Amino acid sequence: MLSAAPLLAGCGVSMPADPNGTLQEITGGTLQVGVTATAGDEGDWVRLQPGAEPAGIEPDLVRGFAASREATVEWTGGTEHELVDDLEHGDLDLVIGGFGADTPWTKHAGMTRPYMKTKDKRGKTVKHVMLTPLGENAFLLALDKFLLAQELQP
Amino acid sequence: MSAGKSTQAVHFGNTRLPQEQRETLRKAKKLEWITIAFLAVTVALVYLVLGNSQAMKAAWIEDMLSFLPPIAFLVAARVIRKPPTEQHPYGYHRAIGIAHLVAAVALLVMGTYLLVDSALGLITAEHPTIGGVELFGRTIWLGWLMIGVMLLIAAPPVFIGRAKMKLAEKLHDKVLYADADMNKADWMTAVAAAVGVAGIGIGWWWADSVAALIISASIANDGVKNLRGAVSDLMDARARTYDNAGPHPLLGRIDDFLDNTGWVGKAKSRIRDEGHVFHVESFVVPREGSTPTAEDLEQLREDCVDLDWKVQDLVIVLVPELPEEFLPGVETGGED
Numbered sequence: 347m348l349s350a351a352p353l354l355a356g357c358g359v360s361m362p363a364d365p366n367g368t369l370q371e372i373t374g375g376t377l378q379v380g381v382t383a384t385a386g387d388e389g390d391w392v393r394l395q396p397g398a399e400p401a402g403i404e405p406d407l408v409r410g411f412a413a414s415r416e417a418t419v420e421w422t423g424g425t426e427h428e429l430v431d432d433l434e435h436g437d438l439d440l441v442i443g444g445f446g447a448d449t450p451w452t453k454h455a456g457m458t459r460p461y462m463k464t465k466d467k468r469g470k471t472v473k474h475v476m477l478t479p480l481g482e483n484a485f486l487l488a489l490d491k492f493l494l495a496q497e498l499q500p
Numbered sequence: 501m502s503a504g505k506s507t508q509a510v511h512f513g514n515t516r517l518p519q520e521q522r523e524t525l526r527k528a529k530k531l532e533w534i535t536i537a538f539l540a541v542t543v544a545l546v547y548l549v550l551g552n553s554q555a556m557k558a559a560w561i562e563d564m565l566s567f568l569p570p571i572a573f574l575v576a577a578r579v580i581r582k583p584p585t586e587q588h589p590y591g592y593h594r595a596i597g598i599a600h601l602v603a604a605v606a607l608l609v610m611g612t613y614l615l616v617d618s619a620l621g622l623i624t625a626e627h628p629t630i631g632g633v634e635l636f637g638r639t640i641w642l643g644w645l646m647i648g649v650m651l652l653i654a655a656p657p658v659f660i661g662r663a664k665m666k667l668a669e670k671l672h673d674k675v676l677y678a679d680a681d682m683n684k685a686d687w688m689t690a691v692a693a694a695v696g697v698a699g700i701g702i703g704w705w706w707a708d709s710v711a712a713l714i715i716s717a718s719i720a721n722d723g724v725k726n727l728r729g730a731v732s733d734l735m736d737a738r739a740r741t742y743d744n745a746g747p748h749p750l751l752g753r754i755d756d757f758l759d760n761t762g763w764v765g766k767a768k769s770r771i772r773d774e775g776h777v778f779h780v781e782s783f784v785v786p787r788e789g790s791t792p793t794a795e796d797l798e799q800l801r802e803d804c805v806d807l808d809w810k811v812q813d814l815v816i817v818l819v820p821e822l823p824e825e826f827l828p829g830v831e832t833g834g835e836d
């Protein structure tokens with residue numbers, strides 16, 4: 347079955363595909379990213395500073411991914427609720443904000459593979475993920491590949 | 501109803517299976533254990549790659565439900581070996597009917613649940629999200645693994661099902677038959693799930709829900725079919741063949757045999773299917789002028805029991821004429 351992958355790819359069928367063509371749109375275009383600040387001392391995931399681009403581990407990763415796709419990043423701030431809503435309606439391509447794999451948003455958003463594991467202050471393991479639009483599988487796989495290729499240390 | 505009733509202890513519940521059936525039972529048990537082992541591997545494998553696909557979820561639940569018939573069969577095969585007791589004068593044969601009913605209800609309930617769940621997914625246009633997975637240091641699409649696992653597990657149940665089908669006929673076992681029937685159709689579930697995932701792969705988000713709908717419809721259909729069979733057996737409907745295709749031929753054979761006995765004028769039986777064995781009540785009208793003795797009756801009873809291994813519990817009732825109240829239809833069509 348693993349041998350079927352290149353076979354099909356050779357026929358010009360790319361699997362998986364995006365029903366809404368997200369990956370194609372952002373490649374050489376604009377990556378719409380929703381950011382929400384993470385407060386607290388568990389990690390420097392997303393830091394928002396007035397008058398400057400978002401900083402932290404996740405914005406850096408997003409910039410890296412965008413660069414690999416020759417995309418420019420457009421940042422949108424907001425609450426998790428607002429951002430996930432935008433994501434669901436196709437206004438955003440990606441939402442970051444220190445989300446864990448146990449995020450309650452999974453009915454409204456897809457998520458990447460955990461790209462890093464840390465422990466929170468209660469000693470519980472947190473698997474860090476980013477949120478993507480539901481069903482945009484080519485985009486998700488491209489992002490997964492990028493994230494899992496990074497050598498990330500907590 | 502007194503003259504014909506045998507007073508001596510007959511071991512109905514002791515499995516007096518002929519060599520062939522004993523052999524078949526042994527094989528059937530072995531096959532059911534193989535099925536359970538195969539299912540355990542399947543369920544674990546599918547669980548690992550389950551992801552967000554509704555079709556995969558449906559297929560996985562079907563695999564879980566597929567445990568029920570083999571377990572029901574193995575439990576029942578143990579229980580029905582018990583000889584009848586004071587508390588259970590008819591023996592424990594009905595265990596198989598109960599097992600059948602339980603399995604049928606489980607199938608129907610789960611099938612219906614999945615049907616609604618999948619339809620909702622389709623109506624609300626849920627786009628199934630399947631991302632990457634790390635395998636041997638490379639990140640590949642999880643969908644490929646799903647398709648691979650489904651195709652891998654598609655074929656074996658078909659062969660197991662075919663083998664069980666043959667045994668079900670010899671054993672006259674409807675649970676085994678239902679199980680074999682499900683196994684035989686199992687490849688469609690696996691292929692449907694694989695197609696659903698492939699559909700997601702090429703960007704048809706709805707393919708997954710449609711595949712799930714097909715799978716759940718087949719589960720629910722299995723449930724309905726089995727529920728009908730199980731209920732009609734528990735309701736003492738006329739004995740039918742193992743696949744419910746028609747009335748069981750043994751019915752006619754017993755009556756023919758009785759009719760061809762010298763002192764018998766007219767005879768008609770009613771049969772209850774107890775699972776593997778039949779309980780038979782034969783009403784016999786002696787030929788005019790003949791006065792059968794208790795020995796004659798016992799001889800006839802033993803001869804009937806020798807007709808087929810399934811006939812174990814048989815009572816002969818001497819009657820002046822065939823009673824319509826016990827033999828519906830005897831006046832209209834049943835007389836020979």
